[in-house]
Amino acid sequence: MVTSLDAMWDSVDAQISTTAAGGSGGSAASYFIPLQQFLFSFLSRTLLGADTSAASSEIQNSGHIMIDKWLAFQLLPTISINLIQPLEEIFLHSFAFPFWPIKSDYQKLVNFVEKEAKETLDIAQRDFGLTKEEAVHNLLFILGFNAFGGFSILLPNLLTNLGNDKEVQEQLRKEVREKLTAADGLSFDSVKQMDLVNSFVYETLRMKPPVPSQFGRARKDFDLSSHDAVYKVKKGELLCGYQPIVMRDSRIFEKADEFVFDRFSKERGGGDELLKYLFWSNGPQRGGDGPSAGNKQCSGRDMVPLTAAVFLAYLFRRYDEIEVSSGSITALKKAE
Numbered sequence: 218m219v220t221s222l223d224a225m226w227d228s229v230d231a232q233i234s235t236t237a238a239g240g241s242g243g244s245a246a247s248y249f250i251p252l253q254q255f256l257f258s259f260l261s262r263t264l265l266g267a268d269t270s271a272a273s274s275e276i277q278n279s280g281h282i283m284i285d286k287w288l289a290f291q292l293l294p295t296i297s298i299n300l301i302q303p304l305e306e307i308f309l310h311s312f313a314f315p316f317w318p319i320k321s322d323y324q325k326l327v328n329f330v331e332k333e334a335k336e337t338l339d340i341a342q343r344d345f346g347l348t349k350e351e352a353v354h355n356l357l358f359i360l361g362f363n364a365f366g367g368f369s370i371l372l373p374n375l376l377t378n379l380g381n382d383k384e385v386q387e388q389l390r391k392e393v394r395e396k397l398t399a400a401d402g403l404s405f406d407s408v409k410q411m412d413l414v415n416s417f418v419y420e421t422l423r424m425k426p427p428v429p430s431q432f433g434r435a436r437k438d439f440d441l442s443s444h445d446a447v448y449k450v451k452k453g454e455l456l457c458g459y460q461p462i463v464m465r466d467s468r469i470f471e472k473a474d475e476f477v478f479d480r481f482s483k484e485r486g487g488g489d490e491l492l493k494y495l496f497w498s499n500g501p502q503r504g505g506d507g508p509s510a511g512n513k514q515c516s517g518r519d520m521v522p523l524t525a526a527v528f529l530a531y532l533f534r535r536y537d538e539i540e541v542s543s544g545s546i547t548a549l550k551k552a553e
């Protein structure tokens with residue numbers, strides 16, 4: 218992760234110095250492409266065991282764009298892009314898009330998995346009884362849809378929430394540098410000690426859950442309780458959950474509509490009790506059964522916030538301050 222983050226931030230630094238040298242009076246770097254390149258290489262390595270630097274130059278340079286196109290074809294029929302109605306309903310939401318426009322890029326991704334993720338494919342076939350074909354498509358789905366798709370929303374949200382808030386940034390930076398002793402270095406274990414950094418990540422997931430809606434059919438009759446009512450649900454009924462409402466429940470969260478970066482910190486009494494009400498993963502962050510084959514909770518429940526915490530800790534190890542505005546980084550002050 219750190220190697221891929223080095224490449225991402227080197228590229229942002231280079232863009233900032235080029236625009237500053239351009240003499241237009243300001244500097245700005247759009248971080249989206251470097252961020253997606255970072256995600257593609259880091260996630261390929263961690264989820265597939267595939268090294269993108271050993272792949273063809275086309276995959277190295279454009280693998281993330283191939284995934285973006287594949288994602289767009291699946292998501293456009295289900296999301297709103299604020300096109301004038303009824304045009305959006307008629308042209309985007311009335312039929313599943315065909316596969317042929319993305320077939321050739323998808324095949325290149327399949328070839329990449331077959332060639333570079335051999336060991337993972339062997340495990341899938343030998344230990345889990347999948348066919349090679351099933352394993353390839355499942356790995357690509359987890360890589361592209363679950364992980365790349367989710368992080369492509371979450372990490373920009375983190376940067377946007379940092380905005381230009383010098384006070385919050387100072388507290389995060391202080392914590393990161395205190396906890397990152399030379400002996401430990403940057404790791405999942407060392408970021409677990411960073412109470413404020415973790416709280417910032419959780420609060421971002423609370424205010425802007427990257428996958429806001431969930432659907433499911435009741436498997437049996439049951440009673441669904443809220444604070445003060447009980448609803449009878451019948452087997453087979455279709456249920457929809459909308460996370461942004463659930464996670465702004467003012468009976469649970471004080472100042473529920475405000476971004477309070479240290480809300481989940483131990484000092485504020487956040488901790489495990491409040492995390493029972495954090496549902497971005499389609500289940501509680503603490504308590505409950507945890508992700509399992511029977512409940513559709515995200516299997517990245519623990520790995521996702523930790524990865525986001527490493528992302529932030531890396532940032533505040535490398536820089537003293539950052540300014541983010543409308544999808545661009547407008548200033549970066551390197552650590553002294």
Ligand code: HEM
Nearest residue numbers: 363364367368371427428431498499513514515516517521
């Ligand atoms: C920011 C990143 C992520 C977000 C926001 C996210 C969110 C979610 C949500 C909301 C669901 C439930 C979907 C539904 O049933 O409607 C889900 C399911 C799932 N997620 Fe994630 N996820 C993320 C990253 C990951 C990662 C990194 C992995 C892989 C390790 C992963 C693997 C899965 C799987 C396999 C499911 C399906 C579970 C099932 O139906 O049994 N996710 N994710």
